[in-house]
Structures are given as C-alpha cells and as structure tokens.
Amino acid sequence: MKSWGIFVMIVWFLGTSPSFAQSGLEVFWVDVEGGGATLAVTPAGETILIDTGFPGPRDAEHIIEILKNEAGKDRIDHLIVSHFDLDHYGGTADLLERVPIGQIYDPGYPDDLHPVWGKGLERYREAVGEDRIVLRPGDRLPLKQHPEGPELSVRCLGAAQRFIPAREGCPSNPLCSESVSKATDTSQNANSTVILFEYGSFDFLDAADLTWNLEKELVCPCNLVGKVDVYQADHHGLDQSNHPVLVRSIEPTVAVCNNGPRKGPGPETFKTLTGTGSIQAIYQIHWNLDNAEGGNTNPRRIANPKGEMNYDFLALRVAPGGETYEMRVPSKGTVDNFRTKN
Ligand SMILES: [Zn+2]
Numbered sequence: 272m273k274s275w276g277i278f279v280m281i282v283w284f285l286g287t288s289p290s291f292a293q294s295g296l297e298v299f300w301v302d303v304e305g306g307g308a309t310l311a312v313t314p315a316g317e318t319i320l321i322d323t324g325f326p327g328p329r330d331a332e333h334i335i336e337i338l339k340n341e342a343g344k345d346r347i348d349h350l351i352v353s354h355f356d357l358d359h360y361g362g363t364a365d366l367l368e369r370v371p372i373g374q375i376y377d378p379g380y381p382d383d384l385h386p387v388w389g390k391g392l393e394r395y396r397e398a399v400g401e402d403r404i405v406l407r408p409g410d411r412l413p414l415k416q417h418p419e420g421p422e423l424s425v426r427c428l429g430a431a432q433r434f435i436p437a438r439e440g441c442p443s444n445p446l447c448s449e450s451v452s453k454a455t456d457t458s459q460n461a462n463s464t465v466i467l468f469e470y471g472s473f474d475f476l477d478a479a480d481l482t483w484n485l486e487k488e489l490v491c492p493c494n495l496v497g498k499v500d501v502y503q504a505d506h507h508g509l510d511q512s513n514h515p516v517l518v519r520s521i522e523p524t525v526a527v528c529n530n531g532p533r534k535g536p537g538p539e540t541f542k543t544l545t546g547t548g549s550i551q552a553i554y555q556i557h558w559n560l561d562n563a564e565g566g567n568t569n570p571r572r573i574a575n576p577k578g579e580m581n582y583d584f585l586a587l588r589v590a591p592g593g594e595t596y597e598m599r600v601p602s603k604g605t606v607d608n609f610r611t612k613n
Contacts, residue, residue, distance in 0.1 A: 291419045296470045296589040298501075299337050302556050302575065302582045303330040305507055305531020306358030309477055310337055311425075311468065314417035314591065317348040319425060321466060321477055323362035326391050331365035333582050338370065341586065346370060349412050349425075352377040353464040353479030355395075356388040364391075364398035376412075378430040378464045379405040385459060406464055408435045420591050421471035428495055429465035429481075434488060441493035450491065450516040456482040460506060465489065467496060471593025473611045474499040476521060480506040483514045490520040497521070500596065500611055501587060504528045504544065508536030508555075515543045522549040524609055525598055527585060532557045532578065541566045552607055554585050554598060571605045572598075 294314040301308035303324030311319040318338065324330025338344050350372050352360045366372065384392060412425040428435050463479035476499045478486070486505060489495055502523035506512035507530045518526075526544050528536045536544065536559060544553050553568040558577040567573065574583040583602035589611075590596060598607045 291417070291591050294417050294420065295591045296423060296468070296473070296593070297342065298475065298587040299341055300503075300527055300529050300556060300585040301330075301334050301337050302580075302584055303333065303358070303362070303529075304580065305529075305534035305557075306330065306361070307353060307479060307529060308334050308362075309503065309529070310334065310342065312342045312344065313414055313423050314420060314470070315415040315423075316344075317415055318342060318344050318346065319349045319351065319412065320347045321351045322353050322359040322479065323350070323366050325358055326361035326365060326394075328365060330362040331369055334362070334366060335370055337584055341584070346373065348373040349414075350375045351406065351464060351466060353466075353477075354378055354459045354462045355381055355384060355392060356459045356480065357391055358388075359479065360395055361391050364394045367398045375399050375403045376406045376464075377403060378462050381459060381462060388459065406430050408433050421593055424467075424469040426467050426469070427464060428467050429478075429485075429489065431462045432485060434465070435495055437493040437495060443492045444490055444494050444516075444520055446516050446520055447487070447491035450487055450514065452487070453483040453511070456484065456511070458482075460511070461485055467499075470589055471611070472613050473589050473593040473596060475501040475503070475587075476523075477503045478505050480512065482506065482512050486512060486514040486517040490517050494520050498612060499523050500609070501525045501527065504536060504540060507531065507534050508540045508544075509534065510537030510539040513537075513540040513543055515547075518543050518547050522547075522612075524549060524551050524612060526550055526553045527587075527598075528553070528555045530555055530557050530559060532559070532580075533561045535559065536562065536566065538562055538566055551609065552598065554600065556583075556585060571603050572600055572607075574600055574602050576602075
C-alpha cells in the first residue's frame with residue numbers, strides 16, 4: 272500500500288504540478304536603443320510581442336535572441352504594433368523575414384505621417400498584407416488559457432485617441448482637479464495603443480508612447496485603468512508623457528523605462544516616478560547620459576553598463592496564480608521580489 276501511495280504521488284506530481292509550477296506570465300524588455308519591444312510569454316506558452324524596434328537587422332535579431340534563448344520559443348503568436356513611429360513599427364518587416372508571426376494588430380493607418388518617423392510604412396504594408404486586425408478599445412486578444420490558475424486577459428483600453436467607456440457608477444477621480452494640460456499632441460504618439468495585462472490580481476500597463484493630455488483622459492474624470500503592479504513608463508520615460516495624474520492614479524509598485532542612452536527618463540518624469548509613494552523600484556534599460564544629476568535609478572536596476580551598448584534586457588516573471596512576481600536584471604544578477612497588490 273505504501274509503495275502504491277508513493278507511485279500515485281509521483282504520477283500526480285509529474286502529471287500536473289510541474290506544468291503549473293513552470294507556467295506564470297513572463298515579460299522581457301528588449302534593448303532596441305530607445306524604441307519599443309516588449310515580449311510576453313503567457314501561462315499557456317503563447318508569445319505576445321508589443322512593438323518591433325527600429326528597421327534593420329539589429330533590433331529584429333535582438334528580439335529573436337530573447338525569444339529563443341530566454342523565452343525558449345521560436346514564433347510570435349500575437350504582434351501588437353502600438354503606433355506608426357519608426358521606433359515601434361520599424362522592425363516589423365525585418366522580423367517577418369526571420370520568424371513566423373501569427374496575428375498582427377495595429378491601431379489603423381494614419382492619414383498623415385511624420386516625414387522621418389513615418390518612413391517605412393510602405394514596407395510595413397507590403398510585409399503585413401491584408402491579414403491584420405485593427406485594434407479597438409475594449410478588444411481582447413483571443414488567447415489560449417492554461418488549464419490551471421487564473422485567466423490571462425490582454426485587453427486594449429485605448430487606440431487612435433479613443434478609450435473604453437467608463438463603467439457605470441465609476442467614481443470621479445479626485446486627482447483630476449489639480450492637473451494641468453500641455454499643447455495638443457499632433458504626432459503619432461497620440462494614437463498609441465494602450466494594453467492592460469491582467470493575470471489574477473496582477474496588472475501590467477503598456478501604453479506605448481501615449482502623451483500627456485491623453486494619459487489624463489485614461490484616468491479622468493474616471494480611472495479606466497484601475498491600480499497596476501507594473502507600469503511601463505510611457506514614451507521611454509520622456510517628459511512629453513508620464514502625466515503625474517496618470518502615475519498617481521494607477522499607483523504602480525514597479526516602473527520600467529525602455530529608454531535609450533539619451534532618450535529618457537526625463538527630469539520631470541524621474542521626479543514623478545520617485546515622488547509617487549506607491550513606487551518601490553524603477554528599472555531602466557540604459558543609464559540616462561543626459562540626466563546625470565540624480566536622474567538615474569539604482570545602478571543594480573539598470574541593465575546596460577553606463578554609456579555602453581551591450582543589449583542587456585530586463586525581465587519580469589509573475590508566479591503561477593499571479594500573487595507574487597520578480598523583476599530581474601540578468602546582467603547585474605539583480606532579482607527583486609514583490610507581492611501583487613489586490
Ligand atoms: Zn517611441
């Protein structure tokens with residue numbers, strides 16, 4: 272009887288426990304020298320890439336390196352292009368030449384493009400073809416779910432300057448009255464797609480390069496996002512974005528800047544992030560060489576060495592069930608653990 276009991280335990284352990292124990296949600300911030308490239312691996316093993324960095328082989332190959340070596344995958348199941356600036360959609364055709372991509376989503380082609388940052392749209396159109404989906408506020412990615420643990424939802428809260436409606440009875444946000452506006456943003460950044468990952472009680476917000484006045488619309492008069500655990504600082508941490516009312520309303524525990532050596536975090540953003548009481552840790556891909564006077568986080572939380580391009584990355588792993596998570600800076604051996612807020 273005793274040996275049967277042990278046998279049953281071993282079968283149970285091999286059959287269920289390891290697969291759940293190895294699941295959870297992973298996110299990697301790939302260094303694309305101040306562009307966007309956020310790669311997620313879902314608990315069910317699908318891959319979601321938000322943005323493809325700049326055109327050319329460099330960023331596409333760094334994304335594939337992380338995809339294969341860190342995530343252990345060989346295809347991208349879902350690609351979300353957040354907006355049509357070259358540091359976000361530029362690498363799409365280069366990626367398509369190198370790796371299979373399932374479904375591509377974008378916020379819809381704009382009428383006018385920046386003379387420099389819009390160059391490359393023809394190549395994108397040709398490479399992507401007709402098989403793309405224009406994301407609208409409220410859309411959810413059709414994801415496979417892990418049979419155990421909570422559901423993962425990846426939802427579009429906003430795109431092309433439109434947002435999800437406020438839920439009925441949503442209380443007005445008291446922080447809105449103190450906020451100041453900036454000049455209307457006529458760039459493509461304003462069209463950025465806003466994506467919220469929800470896994471159990473864990474929440475991660477990636478709003479790409481959304482700018483100041485639109486960030487305010489996300490949380491005023493009613494907070495459409497809720498509270499999050501991890502906030503990818505908007506727009507590489509630049510000061511045209513990261514409205515204090517947004518950051519204070521969503522109360523992140525962790526902020527991540529996918530910045531370049533001379534592209535964020537700006538002094539105003541850095542002040543906002545360090546002055547928001549909920550934030551326990553800020554992570555950067557690069558040292559900010561333009562902002563040396565106290566404008567960088569703790570060096571153990573900066574992936575690349577000062578002034579160098581090592582293409583080191585940042586990683587997040589949310590434990591199965593979503594109750595705890597760790598932030599890793601592999602190049603520094605840093606591992607920080609956090610408890611998910613409820
Ligand atoms: Zn950008």
